[in-house]
Amino acid sequence: MSAKPRIRLPGSVTIGDVIEIKTLIAHPMESGVRRNTDGTLVSRLLLHTFEAKFEGREVFRAALHTGTAANPFISFCMKVPGPGEFEFTWVEDGGARTIERVALKVS
Amino acid sequence: MKNVRQKACAAAFVFASAFGGTGQAQQGGGDPIERELDTYRSMMKSDPWSNPGMLDVDRGEALWKTPAGPSNVSLDQCDLGLGPGKVDGAFATLPRYFVDADRVMDVEARILWCMEKLQGFDRVKLLTRPHPSAGMPVKVLGAIATYVAYRSNGRSFSATFSHPKEREALALGETLFFRRTGPMDFACSTCHADSGKRIRLQPLPFFSKPDEARKNLGEWPAYRVSTAHVMTMQHRIYDCFWQMRLPEVELGSDVSIALISYLVKQAEGGQINIPGMKR
Amino acid sequence: MSKKRRMRFVLLTYSAFAGASYAQQMEATDEGRIETAMHAAFPEARPDWLSRLKGDQTMRACSKYRDAPPAEVARTIAARESATIQYPPDGRLIGDWKKGEQLAQSGYGLRFTDYPPTRENGGNCYACHQLTKEEVSHGTVGPSLVQYGKIRRFSEAEAKVAYDKTYNSHATSPCSLMPRFGTNGVLTIEQIRDIVGLLMSPESPVNRP
Numbered sequence: 001m002s003a004k005p006r007i008r009l010p011g012s013v014t015i016g017d018v019i020e021i022k023t024l025i026a027h028p029m030e031s032g033v034r035r036n037t038d039g040t041l042v043s044r045l046l047l048h049t050f051e052a053k054f055e056g057r058e059v060f061r062a063a064l065h066t067g068t069a070a071n072p073f074i075s076f077c078m079k080v081p082g083p084g085e086f087e088f089t090w091v092e093d094g095g096a097r098t099i100e101r102v103a104l105k106v107s
Numbered sequence: 108m109k110n111v112r113q114k115a116c117a118a119a120f121v122f123a124s125a126f127g128g129t130g131q132a133q134q135g136g137g138d139p140i141e142r143e144l145d146t147y148r149s150m151m152k153s154d155p156w157s158n159p160g161m162l163d164v165d166r167g168e169a170l171w172k173t174p175a176g177p178s179n180v181s182l183d184q185c186d187l188g189l190g191p192g193k194v195d196g197a198f199a200t201l202p203r204y205f206v207d208a209d210r211v212m213d214v215e216a217r218i219l220w221c222m223e224k225l226q227g228f229d230r231v232k233l234l235t236r237p238h239p240s241a242g243m244p245v246k247v248l249g250a251i252a253t254y255v256a257y258r259s260n261g262r263s264f265s266a267t268f269s270h271p272k273e274r275e276a277l278a279l280g281e282t283l284f285f286r287r288t289g290p291m292d293f294a295c296s297t298c299h300a301d302s303g304k305r306i307r308l309q310p311l312p313f314f315s316k317p318d319e320a321r322k323n324l325g326e327w328p329a330y331r332v333s334t335a336h337v338m339t340m341q342h343r344i345y346d347c348f349w350q351m352r353l354p355e356v357e358l359g360s361d362v363s364i365a366l367i368s369y370l371v372k373q374a375e376g377g378q379i380n381i382p383g384m385k386r
Numbered sequence: 387m388s389k390k391r392r393m394r395f396v397l398l399t400y401s402a403f404a405g406a407s408y409a410q411q412m413e414a415t416d417e418g419r420i421e422t423a424m425h426a427a428f429p430e431a432r433p434d435w436l437s438r439l440k441g442d443q444t445m446r447a448c449s450k451y452r453d454a455p456p457a458e459v460a461r462t463i464a465a466r467e468s469a470t471i472q473y474p475p476d477g478r479l480i481g482d483w484k485k486g487e488q489l490a491q492s493g494y495g496l497r498f499t500d501y502p503p504t505r506e507n508g509g510n511c512y513a514c515h516q517l518t519k520e521e522v523s524h525g526t527v528g529p530s531l532v533q534y535g536k537i538r539r540f541s542e543a544e545a546k547v548a549y550d551k552t553y554n555s556h557a558t559s560p561c562s563l564m565p566r567f568g569t570n571g572v573l574t575i576e577q578i579r580d581i582v583g584l585l586m587s588p589e590s591p592v593n594r595p
Contacts (some may be wrong), residue, residue: 288440361427
């Protein structure tokens with residue numbers, strides 16, 4: 001049973017606020033340069049892209065590489081245009097996608 | 108409100124570099140290596156929310172609440188010492204004597220008991236390779252223990268050690284802590300020998316001093332950056348014994364519970380704040 | 387451990403324990419109960435490892451006194467342990483410092499993952515000591531050994547002191563925290579000689595300016 005990604009949005013926001021969105025996902029982020037005890041290479045398996053969309057529009061994107069540690073924590077900031085839904089996507093080598101949607105409450 | 112948020116965003120990409128200040132006495136006085144280690148530690152801990160151990164807290168919660176095992180029940184009737192299903196604050200009162208098991212148990216031994224007796228899991232299987240290897244997430248029992256410990260955050264270690272068997276565990280634990288054995292003549296006290304000492308670059312708490320025990324014990328279970336998983340206290344002790352050139356200590360053995368009892372007694376009054384963050 | 391440090395440790399320990407030494411308050415947990423608990427705690431232990439669960443006479447004394455033995459006990463330990471020191475047949479105590487540095491860096495050996503062994507045991511000196519100025523990743527449980535040979539003017543007598551200390555530290559420091567590398571069979575005589583080389587050779591990085 002693997003954990004769902006964690007997403008942190010501020011509790012109540014007003015239009016115009018600059019907010020920090022935090023995300024945390026479980027993933028080994030295998031770099032592909034480590035070796036097993038028998039000397040063979042451990043195959044690379046990375047989350048190579050993180051995308052954040054708000055109301056369908058991309059607001060943040062990150063390209064991750066071998067230097068990113070396991071279980072990546074990614075945070076970014078955004079100016080609140082109004083209420084709406086975030087869609088976060090993590091894309092793994094090979095194309096598998098993890099998608100989470102969270103509503104942003106605006107007072 | 109707006110200003111605070113903007114400041115948070117402005118600081119978001121700047122790591123706090125305030126010195127962690129663990130308060131440990133520095134025998135060398137101002138050792139530059141110790142300062143760098145302090146900086147590294149405070150950077151790691153600068154945003155507790157970023158601790159990947161929280162993912163195992165979530166996983167542990169799901170495992171506690173989801174029916175599993177041959178009996179297909181959840182753990183919501185598991186008695187951690189405060190009554191069946193009562194999780195809040197239970198970790199802070201452990202280790203303690205349990206009448207049904209007729210022995211003193213720490214949180215992991217107790218969860219093992221519940222998984223066996225309530226859910227019908229095979230005890231031998233649960234005790235086989237119970238700890239994760241580097242890069243693998245903590246296993247089921249450890250994830251549940253992380254969740255249970257998390258539900259005592261903010262509380263202090265308050266195990267009473269009033270029952271005769273609890274006092275026995277304490278005495279055994281203290282004796283074992285100072286007992287030197289194995290080809291390297293190591294006891295726990297050999298490495299945990301004094302304040303401000305480290306092995307390679309790993310500073311070690313001087314548990315004989317309650318002040319240091321109080322500061323350190325409440326951080327376990329902890330997420331370890333070097334192995335990319337949460338390490339529980341049973342796993343920590345297993346790993347110590349590996350370094351000490353001793354054999355594999357069984358999870359929940361009297362020896363492990365005795366040592367944990369001694370550490371918890373030394374840490375009495377110390378605050379619980381898990382998951383910790385370690386190198 | 388120096389006398390001063392030992393005294394501090396004793397005072398610190400006893401003040402921390404004032405009225406709170408659980409082993410003392412109850413009848414001191416007897417050896418039989420400890421052995422039973424230890425054997426039960428390691429059910430998968432190989433039979434030839436069972437001796438690791440129990441310390442020898444010296445270790446039992448050091449455990450009892452928490453590494454601060456009274457003078458009489460300390461003398462007995464020193465005499466017993468120094469009698470176990472064995473020297474190379476050719477009398478040459480200073481070996482190859484390059485090998486010595488490898489041994490100082492390596493913590494390999496005797497752990498339950500080190501079987502079957504794929505290389506020689508290491509001394510793991512850097513775990514507890516600083517040796518060269520260059521190596522940042524060093525411990526502080528033992529004193530710094532930077533410029534060890536240079537400070538001692540590379541004397542032959544000091545080479546013997548270093549050899550003895552590495553082979554069995556208790557010969558001169560009863561209840562020292564340092565493993566008995568020679569007596570316990572962790573390192574061979576050749577390996578100990580190479581470590582002495584690391585400490586005492588003028589060309590060794592330990593002694594470079």
